Structure formats: C-alpha cells, structure tokens
Amino acid sequence: MRSLSGPSSIGGGGAPAAPGSSSGGKAAEAVGVVLPQAACDKISALLSAVAQLVPRWRIALLLQAPFAAPITDGDQPEAAHNFQWAAVDAAMQAAFDGWLLLHAEPTNANTSTSTTSSTGGGGNSAVLAGMAAMGTGWPEWQWLCSALLPDTLQLLSTLDVASNGSVASGLCRLLQALAVGLGAQFAGTQLRLVFDAEFSRCAKHEAGRRGRLVYGYVAGVLGSGVLPEAHVSAELRRLTVHCALEDDTGFSHAQLPLLADALLSICSAAPSTVPTATSSSSSSGGKEAAAATSAAGGGVAMRVVADLSVHGAGPVRAAVLQLVQPLVSVLPASVQIAQLLPLLITLSGDPLAAVRSSAVRALAAVGCALGSAHEAAALERVTMTLDALLLDDDALVAEVVKAYTAMVPSVPASCRDGVILVRLVRLADKFNSTPTSSSGSSSTHPAAAGTPASGQPAKPPPSASSSYQRGIVSTQLFEAFRAFNAVVLDESVVREQLLPGLRSLRHGETAALDAAFKQMVDAMIDDLEQSSDIGLHQSHDAAASATTAAGASSASTVPVASSATAAASAPTQPFFSSLGR
Numbered sequence: 001m002r003s004l005s006g007p008s009s010i011g012g013g014g015a016p017a018a019p020g021s022s023s024g025g026k027a028a029e030a031v032g033v034v035l036p037q038a039a040c041d042k043i044s045a046l047l048s049a050v051a052q053l054v055p056r057w058r059i060a061l062l063l064q065a066p067f068a069a070p071i072t073d074g075d076q077p078e079a080a081h082n083f084q085w086a087a088v089d090a091a092m093q094a095a096f097d098g099w100l101l102l103h104a105e106p107t108n109a110n111t112s113t114s115t116t117s118s119t120g121g122g123g124n125s126a127v128l129a130g131m132a133a134m135g136t137g138w139p140e141w142q143w144l145c146s147a148l149l150p151d152t153l154q155l156l157s158t159l160d161v162a163s164n165g166s167v168a169s170g171l172c173r174l175l176q177a178l179a180v181g182l183g184a185q186f187a188g189t190q191l192r193l194v195f196d197a198e199f200s201r202c203a204k205h206e207a208g209r210r211g212r213l214v215y216g217y218v219a220g221v222l223g224s225g226v227l228p229e230a231h232v233s234a235e236l237r238r239l240t241v242h243c244a245l246e247d248d249t250g251f252s253h254a255q256l257p258l259l260a261d262a263l264l265s266i267c268s269a270a271p272s273t274v275p276t277a278t279s280s281s282s283s284s285g286g287k288e289a290a291a292a293t294s295a296a297g298g299g300v301a302m303r304v305v306a307d308l309s310v311h312g313a314g315p316v317r318a319a320v321l322q323l324v325q326p327l328v329s330v331l332p333a334s335v336q337i338a339q340l341l342p343l344l345i346t347l348s349g350d351p352l353a354a355v356r357s358s359a360v361r362a363l364a365a366v367g368c369a370l371g372s373a374h375e376a377a378a379l380e381r382v383t384m385t386l387d388a389l390l391l392d393d394d395a396l397v398a399e400v401v402k403a404y405t406a407m408v409p410s411v412p413a414s415c416r417d418g419v420i421l422v423r424l425v426r427l428a429d430k431f432n433s434t435p436t437s438s439s440g441s442s443s444t445h446p447a448a449a450g451t452p453a454s455g456q457p458a459k460p461p462p463s464a465s466s467s468y469q470r471g472i473v474s475t476q477l478f479e480a481f482r483a484f485n486a487v488v489l490d491e492s493v494v495r496e497q498l499l500p501g502l503r504s505l506r507h508g509e510t511a512a513l514d515a516a517f518k519q520m521v522d523a524m525i526d527d528l529e530q531s532s533d534i535g536l537h538q539s540h541d542a543a544a545s546a547t548t549a550a551g552a553s554s555a556s557t558v559p560v561a562s563s564a565t566a567a568a569s570a571p572t573q574p575f576f577s578s579l580g581r
Helices: 025-030 036-063 076-081 090-116 123-134 140-159 165-182 184-201 206-224 229-245 253-266 284-310 314-327 333-347 351-370 376-391 394-409 413-433 464-485 491-507 516-554 560-570
Strands: none
Touching: 025 284, 036 090, 036 140, 036 165, 090 184, 123 140, 123 184, 123 516, 140 165, 140 184, 140 206, 165 184, 165 333, 184 206, 206 229, 229 253, 229 284, 229 314, 229 560, 253 314, 284 314, 284 333, 314 333, 314 413, 333 351, 333 376, 351 376, 351 394, 376 394, 394 413, 413 464, 413 491, 413 516, 464 491, 464 516, 491 516
C-alpha cells in the first residue's frame, strides 16, 4: 500500500504550465470561477440531496459487492426492504474494509508512477481507472469511481470558495458523507489517493486550484470525523509545513488562507452538518463522529499549533500563526487563556521578525476576543506584551499600532482609554521628540512616495527606509486615533489625551510628512476642538440651568431637583462628527 506520507502525497509534484497560457488565464485560475447566485442555489440544493442519499446508496453499494453474498446468504431484497440491514451492517463494513486492504496494494503500485508524474497528464484518470478496476462487475463502485468522485473534485477545484461558499460547503459535506458512510479505511486511502492524483495533475501555475483542493481535503476528508485524531493532526502539520516552506510539492503561501478556512470549518462544524451513515443503528456512528469532530476540533488545532510553534524553520512558525487568527473566534476563552496566550507571548520574542509580526496580529485577535469576554487579567497580559514590542523596530511598531487599532472597539473603556490611548499618545510624543537618523524629504512618507491601487505605499529607496518606516507608523497612528470615532469618549479624555496625541503627530517628523497628511491631521484636530468646545459650553449651560433651577426652588419651595439631575446627566456626545472612520 502506498504510504500516507512522502512525495506521492498531496502536493507530490507539479506540472509545467500549459503552452500558450496567458497571464489573464493565470489570474482567472487564481481567483476561480464565480457562479451566479441562482446557479449556486440550485447546485447547493442538488448537493444537499445527493449527500442525504449517500446512506441509502451505501446500502445498495455494499449489497451488490462481490463479498456480500456470504454475509447476507443471498437474501438481499429482504435485507434491503424489510430493514434488516442493521443485522449485517457491521459485518459488511468489516468485509468492505478488508476488501479495500486486499486491493489497495496492486492498485497503488500500478498507478504510483502516473500519480507522481511531473507532466501532470492524466494521473487522476489512472488512479480512478485503477479504483474502478478493483470492482469489475460492481456497477455502484464503478459509478463512484468514474462519475461521482471526479465530478466532485473537478467542481471543487475550479470554484471560487469565497464567492461560492454554499457550493463549496455542499461539496465538502458530500465528501464528509462518503467518508462517514464508507468508513475510515476508504477515507484514509481511496479518497486520499484521488486528492493526491488531482493535486499532482495541476500545472505549476495553478496555485489557486491546488489551494482549493487542499481546502476540500481538509474540510471534507480530515473534517469528516472518522479518521483518528493523530492522523488528522499529522496531516495538518504536513500541509502547513509544505505551504510554509514552498518546497517542490506544489504548495505555496497563497494556500495558507484556504487551509486556515478549512481548519476553521473543522473546529466550528455542528454535528448536523455531517450526514449520518444510515437511519438505523449505524447512524449513531456518523452523529458521534460529527460531534467528536466539533468538540475535538479545537483540541486538534491547538496541538498542531503547539507542535509547529517550536519548529526549527522560522517560516513554519510564522505560517502556523496565520492559522491561529481565524481560530480565535471559535476557541473558548479558557483555551485562549490557558494554551494560546502563553504560546503567543513566547513567539512575540522570536528572533525572526516575521514570526514576531505574525504573533502581534494573533495577539490582536485574542485581545479583541478577551475584551469582549471581559477577561480583564488576560487582557492586561496582552497589552503588556504589545507594550514591550513598542521598543522593537519601526516595522513591528506599526504592527503593534494596528493591533491596538483593532482592539479599540472591543475592549472595555478602562483598557481603551487608560491603556491603549495612553500608549498611542506616548508613541506619538516619542515620534515628535526623536528624529530619525536621516532627515529625509516629504517624498519618503507613504503618502508622498506614491500609493498604488492596492493601497500599499510604494517601496522607498534603501537610504530613506528609516524615515519611510516612521512615516508608516505615523499613518497607522492616525488610523488608530480615528478608530476612537466608533466609541463615545469623555470630554476630559479628548482634551487631555486625544488632542495632545494628534498635535504631537502633527508636528512630529515634519520633514517626512507631506501636505495631504498634515491636512488630514489638522482637520481631525479642528473637528475635535470644535466638538470639545460645544460639549464644554453645553456642560456650562447645564450647570447654570441647574443652579438657576435650584435657586428658584429654594425661593418658591417648588422641588425641581429632577430637572437639574436630568440636565446634569445628559449623555456624552460622540466626537468626530464631521469625519468618517
């Protein structure tokens, strides 16, 4: 039997680009096909119906198997129509697993060459033909190998997962139904063979197609719940390492987001998303497998993260942190505090800058989650870790400011105003008082250096890198201050912290700030000052009205304390009235 690891596994080889392929075709391949919504709805409904039919089709498949007659004594119609399947279900599944083991060795040996062929010409067809040959005279098996599996993988590999999420989810549920219905042996060998071969058949430039196959394999096969957790963990580790190192297996960094999405689907899947094996006693196996997948998905993910966080290759440590960020939304707060947070704090001190940067982004996601959960002690650990990184180089400082920006709407006011805003103001003041080694010119600021259509500043000359990085931090500081537009601030916070921070930003690194940036900061300062003056006048008017009302009450002995209380307790008005975020 072919090994479940090594060069013949998923990503076992690539094929050269097809002759005459254009850059437009490559771009379209990277994005994938986007179907109209009406077509998505129809295909999703069809896939759902097919997945629901898999349990019944499984019975028909196994009743017609070459090994079925001795088990059922040839009494197939009665077993099927009188619902006596439960009596032979376990024996039939065991016979099917044994049949797969018996036929796997010659099939894999005959097709291994074409599966790993660098030409990519028909490796999947050879594997499917070999699988079909295993069941000569078995129509149901022939249909599975010649129609259902190739059509499923072909559709999955060409669709844009983000735009056609319902269809992609339907295809993964169908794969889950097949894995649950036909068992772990089928999922771990035959489904793996098909994905391996389809992956190898992709051309070298088809990174997007490979990524969608990785998504289907992880979400549909590894996420089925029938494979041992150790096997799932090993596969996830292998895929992550391949994507991080971009070795000769056909993987790339571009596939990490799809791998993260697939892992997220495993951790957040509800038990009902996996069709049951049958409606009788064996159906409990499918439900239990799905429930186990949903409950243990976070545990599997954390084991993978913990194992790869100490990997010797820095790109692998950075890549695994990319998997962490979407998982934060489904991990319980207790797991984040006890397992994830200590790991991120350790990686924030990694010698590789890319790892520290990824750790900061993951800490931002954890900080938002812990802030929403009102975990004050753990949130303090997050802010203390981020605060220590403000002593790092300017590129990482910019990431820390981005992290604080993301946390502003989620954390409590005490952390937002008393910690985050204080840090931002101090950083802006530091930029005002500490010039860079090279004075630079206005052209070194991101806004002056030119901003491409992607929104990222153009790369500056190496001699201007210090001033350029300072300009990036200044721009991010401005965005952080703007983030406070989404919250209601006390007037004293605006006057004593926010306005001084903006003024420091306005006058800091003057040579590196262009006119457009200064104009934006000035407009924000003017708006804040006007809003603060209006609020101050309103407070004085309210106090005067309360004093007048109290005097009148004393003279006429008519109680009006309720009016004074209402005027004095008027809600604080949000600022930035004329600026959008």
